[in-house]
Amino acid sequence: MSLLIDIRMPNWLSDAALCDRLAPLLPDVTIHTGAPDRPLPDVTMLAANRMPSGLAALLPNLALVQKLGAGVESMVNSTELPAHVRIARLEPQVQADEITEYCLAEVFATLRNIRPYLRQQQALEWHEHAPRRAAETRVAVLGLGHIGLAVAQGFSRNGFQVSGWSRRLKTLDNIACFAGPDGLDQSIAAADFVVAVLPSTDATRGLVDARFLAKMKTGAHLVNVGRGDLVVDQDLIAALDKGQLSGASLDVFNHEPLSQDHGFWVMENVAITPHVSGWSLGDGVLDVAENYRRLMAGKPLLREIDRALGY
């Protein structure tokens, strides 16, 4: 019975760094790290961020995949992962805070023209642009889970007019709540910024398409910190080109890293960041250790996902 750490994202979190944090929490457990080159029949739990092709076949006794970052669709959609293998996710508060701060940074930077001023500086130009104010700005947050709720509250405490949309209707202080297809249209029609914090599911893939973009307020700005496959890229490019949207801040993409020939790169009204809105595992490492213990003891897991529902 052992644990395998196989993250394959060394710029984010090396396998060794996570092992160093887990080892003191699981002193009697063998922890393997790195992509295995032979079967590891003793591994019952995998800590990973994606489900690499070929890995499941090397782990015949795998019982649990513990997802480290946000979004479980690569596990849920894996055709190689046997149906009996369970999947759990993390909900570190630090990552919800980080994603909130990313969204505040992007929206305040847009209201205060930070990117246009940098381009002016590169051209030695001094021109004033009137700033826009939070109090006069409407933000619609799509998705009110652990992270979306933190994002909506972050905008609310800074004086923005905030609405939130979720599958099931919620009631929240200072946030106008919407649900269902009609609620979605209402929420985005009034918003100066639409902030997508949705998971990737059958219901959300391709949601931000030409129809959705046409429902948005003319001149609005899209922020996507959810999943890349929410967006139909060509529809977004068309909406930006014709001025239906004034800009987009994108941290996630259909394919990452974004290929060098993608149209987004050269659009001045698109801000590209390399999937960094949520970053730190924080106390999530405690839950990884706890889920190993619970798996071994046959107890209910922390944040197990429903593989049929996809979240």
Added chain:
Amino acid sequence: MSLLIDIRMPNWLSDAALCDRLAPLLPDVTIHTGAPDRPLPDVTMLAANRMPSGLAALLPNLALVQKLGAGVESMVNSTELPAHVRIARLEPQVQADEITEYCLAEVFATLRNIRPYLRQQQALEWHEHAPRRAAETRVAVLGLGHIGLAVAQGFSRNGFQVSGWSRRLKTLDNIACFAGPDGLDQSIAAADFVVAVLPSTDATRGLVDARFLAKMKTGAHLVNVGRGDLVVDQDLIAALDKGQLSGASLDVFNHEPLSQDHGFWVMENVAITPHVSGWSLGDGVLDVAENYRRLMAGKPLLREIDRALGY
């Protein structure tokens, strides 16, 4: 008895636009607009943002200069303005909010590497940089007047660790307060961001010099939304060049517009904005009208400044 509006900043606020807002509030008052080309003996009050050379001589019966934007030093230091002419300033809440949002935009943009990511995008590069979090970031706000207080509270409500420095010691919730020269050194020594919201006075001009910059934490970032003459430009450039500071966000300068040959323009770790942190007059226009009425009625003025103290 009449009012002259002579702003000379058409990109910010045209004389006609202010006249349109004041006329309904002062229906029986003659309002002149624009730089006069002959003496205007009927003018008793001037609404302006700077004190242009030669203007005072054309207004022999001037009794009050109503400053529109922040900072009264151009009036206080004018050698042409007779000693009996009074000076009043405005304190629109909307401008305090705007300056707060400018500071949040600059600090969050720095924590989230918005400018480096834009430069990467221009080079089609995808590299992750670890974000920094508000909760782990110390901000020192220098100046706790109307605007500085709003700025400090803005950082505090977003989870930053905030200290504030003022001439007289204050007591504020969630803000560590300092005063005096020793307090200044303590406040800036610990800060990741030093945000200057100070007026231009004999005590503050040149405050941010080599000595001050050497007291700042290595790798810290300076934000100046106070007055340009707080900063000794060559000392700041030297501190940035040698890595004592990691960056600076400057909205105000010793000479504006910043001359094209100034060293700031080409420094990647300096962000230049063209004096736009506070922008809107908001309800301040009501105070302009009220001060005209009070002047005529011989009543105490709103926010009259002490010409000897300079604020």
